[in-house]
Amino acid sequence: MPALAQTSYPLHLSNCGVDLTFEAAPQSVVSVGQAATEILYALDLGDRVLGTSVWFSSVLPQFEAVNAGVPRLADNDPSFESVVALRPGLVAVQYEWHIGPQGIVATREQFADLGIPTYTLPSDCVGKDNSTGSDGTRLDMYTMDSLYQGVEELAQIFDVPERGTAMVAALREREAAAIATAGALALDDASAVFWFSSAEMDIDPYVAGQGGAPAYMMQALGLRNVVESNEEWPVVAWETIARANPSVIVLARMDRRRFEADDIERKLEFLRTDPVVSQMEAVREGRIVILDAHGMDPSIRNIDALETLSAALAGFDLQ
Structure with missing residues (x-):
């Protein structure tokens, strides 16, 4: 059988204007944003999640068991202190307005100063200007491609690229089917x-x-x-x-x-x-x-x- 794909380290990524280098897969992560949390769970990385925050809805049913064992730092915005106290190997971020240039939790530089890298989902920065307020302004139409990029890059970071590839393929298939139904x-x-x-x-x-x-x-x-x-x-x-x-x-x-x-x-x-x-x-x-x-x-x-x-x-x- 062919060997499963693996990430080649050091891994270099450009993420929402910040250059990141990973010498190895992080052993732990804190998520600031439900979208980031559920991607991590979907990639079967729940055992590395030390804490979550920023929730809109109950977790997806298929992740209820793993989520039950993960501390919730806050329903809404966590404090900078509560995140860094866990000393995560990575902070996975949904919105730049939480962790970004004017982040209400902190800036990415504040985390970097403590040796904690941050990764922001590209769906919140690709083709988007977040300097215009908390929700930002879209410069280009959102597509699922930026979300899929986030899935695949998180899979790369954590050395499970094959999981990211499989997950994106399944989502793309469902996306196409839904569009075809409406097209008819x-x-x-x-x-x-x-x-x-x-x-x-x-x-x-x-x-x-x-x-x-x-x-x-x-x-x-x-x-x-x-x-x-x-x-x-x-x-x-x-x-x-x-x-x-x-x-x-x-x-x-x-x-x-x-x-x-x-x-x-x-x-x-x-x-x-x-x-x-x-x-x-x-x-x-x-x-x-x-x-x-x-x-x-x-x-x-x-x-x-x-x-x-x-x-x-x-x-x-x-x-």
Whole structure:
């Protein structure tokens, strides 16, 4: 039998503007961001995860057992001290706004000064300007390729490249199948809006702009995004959304309760009772799709979300 592929060390990577060199596979890692956590679990590296943080939803069912044995440093933002206290061989990061040039946890230099390398998922920096606020602005349309790059590079770092290759191949196959299902519908000018949350129920919502993961899903499945902003999650007035009259409304479901509108039941109640929103065609016709909130951020859950949305479109009369 041929030998399994192995990483050749020293491994040199350019990661979100930072040059990294690994002399050997890290023996431990702390994750700051659910997307990074679930990639590590999917690569069967759970035994090296010392702690996790920044959670939107419950861990994927297939990872419940391994996750139960890993300390959670914080539901949301961990402190710099709590991460470095574990002395991890690597910190795997989902968002630059947590660990980056103006990171609210720390900068990458602060970790490097302590001899701790950081790796940021390319999905948060490829074709994106994160200097414009916490969510950043997409300069180029997000594609799954940047997420797949993160999977394969983490697999390389931890000397399990064959696991990364196999995982990406399986995700690509599912991605193509979901797109083909929607393509067969031959949608004609169908449109959508993705509502993530709102700081208050009676003010303008955070919706998906042009370029992020939801925009990629809409483009891939033949839907037009009624929100034209290039911000990742702009605030747009409901009156503006109502005038655009999207064919489909997609809602985020999450465990997080930072805002009142994080609760999916409050979102649904608002759609039914608000004088303006309740008159939208998508609400009256019941063309509402509920997706896992973390599936709206760059993550391996994008494929689950793509499949769910594609299947829902097949049940709507949008021709």
